[in-house]
Amino acid sequence: MLSLYYAATGALRRLIGLPGAHTFSSSPVWLLGRVFEPLEERIQREWSSIIWCSYRSNFSTALHGDRFFSDSGWGCMLRVCQMQLAEGLKRCCRDLEIRSVVRKFIDVDRPDVCPLGIHQFIEASRSAGRWFGPSEISSYAKRIWKPEFLDGVQLHLAHMCSIYRSSILQKERMILLIPLQLGVDGIDAVHMPLFKKSLMHPNCIGIAGGKPRSALFFVGFQGIVFESFSDRAQMIMSCTWILMLSSPRYTKQG
Numbered sequence: 085m086l087s088l089y090y091a092a093t094g095a096l097r098r099l100i101g102l103p104g105a106h107t108f109s110s111s112p113v114w115l116l117g118r119v120f121e122p123l124e125e126r127i128q129r130e131w132s133s134i135i136w137c138s139y140r141s142n143f144s145t146a147l148h149g150d151r152f153f154s155d156s157g158w159g160c161m162l163r164v165c166q167m168q169l170a171e172g173l174k175r176c177c178r179d180l181e182i183r184s185v186v187r188k189f190i191d192v193d194r195p196d197v198c199p200l201g202i203h204q205f206i207e208a209s210r211s212a213g214r215w216f217g218p219s220e221i222s223s224y225a226k227r228i229w230k231p232e233f234l235d236g237v238q239l240h241l242a243h244m245c246s247i248y249r250s251s252i253l254q255k256e257r258m259i260l261l262i263p264l265q266l267g268v269d270g271i272d273a274v275h276m277p278l279f280k281k282s283l284m285h286p287n288c289i290g291i292a293g294g295k296p297r298s299a300l301f302f303v304g305f306q307g308i309v310f311e312s313f314s315d316r317a318q319m320i321m322s323c324t325w326i327l328m329l330s331s332p333r334y335t336k337q338g
Contacts, residue, residue, distance in 0.1 A: 145203065
């Protein structure tokens with residue numbers, strides 16, 4: 085896990101434009117709303133339970149009738165969205181076998197069997213071969229979401245960062261996506277405390293972010309964020325972020 089901490093910190097620092105490395109901390113580790121002591125064996129088990137979606141190649145059917153048989157190089161945010169939704173389905177359907185969850189994301193053009201595969205996302209977007217932003221891919225997830233194929237789980241997309249109690253209280257099992265912008269060229273320091281508290285919430289399924297051709301999936305952190313934001317670099321250096329990355333490598337389909 086040590087190498088994971090260092091790699092995650094480097095990724096975030098490059099995202100926000102800060103140089104240098106980060107040293108290992110003995111602070112507790114937060115991972116999707118659960119807290120662990122450093123080097124605790126349960127961290128590895130929790131980490132391994134997160135479904136990882138990466139690039140694929142050799143699709144049996146081209147995307148949207150086009151020439152694309154792979155999403156390598158442009159589908160990273162789409163894969164991050166899939167990881168979020170997979171975590172949400174796991175939380176909402178705890179009696180569902182993990183293979184049944186994974187099957188819903190297989191990249192074949194069968195919306196009744198694999199309702200959250202890449203073909204369904206591309207059909208909703210009407211385009212392939214370009215990078216999608218977090219808010220945009222969330223809207224496509226909402227468009228293709230069919231509860232009858234997803235064990236009755238509902239998906240609610242907050243409009244303009246607003247959540248109305250009447251629209252969510254009647255739902256027994258629901259995944260809530262809240263698209264919002266936390267900065268222009270990077271994450272603004274003023275948002276860091278809320279960013280951290282979100283990852284501490286027991287119902288958190290991760291935070292999607294990044295920039296074109298560099299999608300990031302935030303699932304946890306280690307360390308303390310200073311209350312004062314006078315020194316942005318110092319504030320960032322105090323916290324290690326744990327990420328799952330959409331790998332530049334691709335995995336063959338089938």
